[in-house]
Amino acid sequence: xxxxxxxxxxxxxxxxxxxxAHAESANAITQIFDTFGIKPELLLAQIVNFSIVAFVLWxxxxxxxxxxxxxxxxxIESGLKYAADMRAKLEQAQFESQHIIQKAQDEAAKIVEExxxxxxxxxxxxxxxxxxxxxxxxxxxxxxxxxxxxxxxxEARGEIARLVxxxxxxxxxxxxxxxxxxxxxxxxxxxxTGV
Numbered sequence: 350x351x352x353x354x355x356x357x358x359x360x361x362x363x364x365x366x367x368x369x370a371h372a373e374s375a376n377a378i379t380q381i382f383d384t385f386g387i388k389p390e391l392l393l394a395q396i397v398n399f400s401i402v403a404f405v406l407w408x409x410x411x412x413x414x415x416x417x418x419x420x421x422x423x424x425i426e427s428g429l430k431y432a433a434d435m436r437a438k439l440e441q442a443q444f445e446s447q448h449i450i451q452k453a454q455d456e457a458a459k460i461v462e463e464x465x466x467x468x469x470x471x472x473x474x475x476x477x478x479x480x481x482x483x484x485x486x487x488x489x490x491x492x493x494x495x496x497x498x499x500x501x502x503x504e505a506r507g508e509i510a511r512l513v514x515x516x517x518x519x520x521x522x523x524x525x526x527x528x529x530x531x532x533x534x535x536x537x538x539x540x541x542t543g544v
Contacts, residue, residue, distance in 0.1 A: 506537070506538045507534075507538075509537060510533070510534040510535075510538055511534070513533060513534075513537045514530050514533045514534060514537075
């Protein structure tokens, strides 16, 4: 029987030790509560109040702030992507504008060269035409001069012949007949033609 009681006694001893340890730990907890001013009867109400305040803050303060932050992050990412796209488009536009400017400069140089060539050809044609007109005018002037010279010589011959006849009439002191006058005129004209 002793053997049966021994395990019970040991178990009871352990229980007493556990109870005293529990009492000591409860005393330790009570001492901590007392030190920090925590009242166990109000602890449950404080936990409920904290939970309500935490829920209200989460629901009406933190959640909208987090949503606003996420929205702004998305806007910033969208803005950065847009800026990168615009930078790429700007670089493309600058490249295209440089290409267009280079093409325009090449075309302008080509037009200037063609204009110079055309102006030179036009100048050459106009110079040749002016030279041809001048040569024509010179030729016509020479013809007119030649005709005027012939006319002048003819008039001079006629006048000289008339003067010769008049002088001959005075020298001979007689009136010459029409036939004599013609003969002297022709003779004087032949003499002058030979000159």
